[in-house]
Amino acid sequence: MKIKRFVAADMRTALRMVRAEHGPDAVILSNRRTEEGVEIVAASNYDEDAVQRALIEAQRASEPAPAPAAPTPAAAPAPAPHDFAAAMAAALATPTARAVSVLPPEVVMAHPAAPAGPAPAASAPAPEPAPPAASPAPTLAAVPAPVAPADDEQLRAMREELAQMRAMIEREMHRLTDERLRGSPVRLAAMELMEDYGFDAGITRDIVLELPADTPMHRGRGLMLGLISRRLPVCPVDPLEAGGVIALVGPTGAGKTTTIAKLAARFVAEHGPRDIALVTTDTSRIGGREQLYGYGRQLGIAVHEADSDAALIQLLQRLQDYRLVLVDTAGLGQRDRALANQLNWLRAARNVSTLLVLPANSHFADLDEVVRRFGPARPQGVVLTKVDETGRLGSALSVVVDHQLPLTWVTDGQRVPEDLHRANAASLVLRLEDLRRAADKPNIPEADHAVA
CATH class of the missing domain: 1.10.8 (Helicase, Ruva Protein; domain 3)
Structure with a gap:
């Protein structure tokens, strides 16, 4: 194994020097910013077992001896516990590690977390290292974190350093890609x-x-x-036609209850009200169940309540003869502690399909968090609501693509059921420009409107 320190004005030049010296199979051990620019420590022919043994030997060397021993003329000072590179160099220079790997003199450097200064040199001259193996794909692999160092603080520091190094390389690669584009x-x-x-x-x-x-x-x-x-992933089958029990989950204000009313009205128009039932688990929020009861009366559909997981299971067993059962869950924020309990109800009830309701007028990061928080519900698809209330539909579409959640329906208004549409990828991308222009239009004062 050959380890060497590279110093350059910027990260791109330093990575080019690493590739030229060690080849495409180089392993980056550490990086830091210096007065000269950027410092990278890289290795070729990386041997993780040798590094593990080196860390163990360095740890033993740094521990105080139980009894004073006679000094050895060739003994080198013990490295500091936080000086990872110096400790590894000193340990690899011991006779037990020399059989596996020998460090050249230029390898010894200070760890990024330690102050820069002279480091102990290797105790034996290094033989000529073997040339690195050539590979057709020029990639740099990140060094894996050691699995068993004795110092937990050192392990955390190394993990943080590796995470920072990876983020730095990704940012640099993205910048280069953007410049090329x-x-x-x-x-x-x-x-x-x-x-x-x-x-x-x-x-x-x-x-x-x-x-x-x-x-x-x-x-x-x-x-x-x-x-x-x-x-864009689109569900090829209409869940309404498939039937069964469908539960709608999502954050507060996403439009779950209104969407259920639109779905129920669409089903009633095609199959009649006798084969459908509505269930609400939103029994604690003021006005939550009353809204669903109002839709049920208008459509002539029976509405039922469930205030616990056992009550939901029993209720679904009684309604198993219905062709379609729509479950309206309580509107909870993605960080609400009661969310886990709500999702457990659905997991306890078998044969329940879950659809995640996402409001299109939210930011990408917020929608991404919603998908992650509602992940335990295992949603089989997405209902995209409030499309008419956003000028940046790309945020919601990006989340759908990232998580590969099939789109089932799209809603773009409050009318029941006229503003409910089956998801269509071509239709959605064609609306991107119209929605952006509508959002960028100036507001029209009320005085400009004709008064009847």
């Missing part, structure tokens, strides 16, 4: 347009990379929309 006019225009639509940076980069650099400008937008449409 901006070199093509059609790709630059597509990137700016997707950002205006509200798409996440990750999916924007992926879509624009698929766009040929020599595409004519007048065809760029159409090709970009086609690439987005191909990535």
Whole structure:
């Protein structure tokens, strides 16, 4: 194993030096910023077992001896517990580790967490290291965290350093990719347009990379929309036609109750009110169940309540002869402690399909958190609501693509059931521009409206 320190003005130059010296199989051990720029410590022919033994030997060397012993002329000072690189170098220089790997003199450096200063040199001259193996794919692998160092604080520090190093490399690679994309006019225009639509940076980069650099400008937008449409997952089967028990879950204000009324009205128009039943678990919130009861009276559908998991199981057993049962869950925030209990009710009841209701007028990060928090419910699809209330539909579509949750229905208004539509990928991407322009229009004063 060969370990060497590289110093350059920026990260890109340092990584290029690592590739030139160690080849594509180099392993980055540490990195830090210095007065000269960026310092990277990398190794070739990395042997994790040797590093583990080196850490154990260094730990033993740093522990105080039980009894004073006669000093050895060639003894080197014990490295500090937090000096990972120096401790590894000193331990690998011992006779037990020399059989596995020998460090060259230039390897010894200070750990990023320790102050810069002279480090102990290796105790034996290094033989000529073997040349690194060539590989067709030029990639840099991150060093895995040691599994059993004795010092928990040292382990945490190493993990934090590896996480920071990985984030730094990812940011640098994304910056290089963005610079390359901006070199093509059609790709630059597509990137700016997707950002205006509200798409996440990750999916924007992926879509624009698929766009040929020599595409004519007048065809760029159409090709970009086609690439987005191909990535959108859409449920091929209408859950209403499949029937069974369908529970709608989602955060407060997502529009679950109104969506259930639209679904019920659509089913009643095609099959009649005798084969459908409504269930609400929102028994504590003021006005929650009253709204569903009002929709039930208008449509001639029976509405039932369940205030516990046992009551929900018994109720669903009584309603098993119905072709369709729609369950309206309580509106809870994604960080509400009662959310876990609510989701446990659905998991206890068998044969329940879950759909996640996502409001399209929310930010990408908030929608992503909602999907993660409601993950224990194992949603089989997504109902996208409030599409008419956003000008940046790309945020919601990015979340759907990232988590690969099939779209089932889309709602864009309060009318029951006219504002409920089956999800269609082509229709959604074609609305991106219309929604953005509608959101950017100035407000029209009430004085400009004609008064009857």
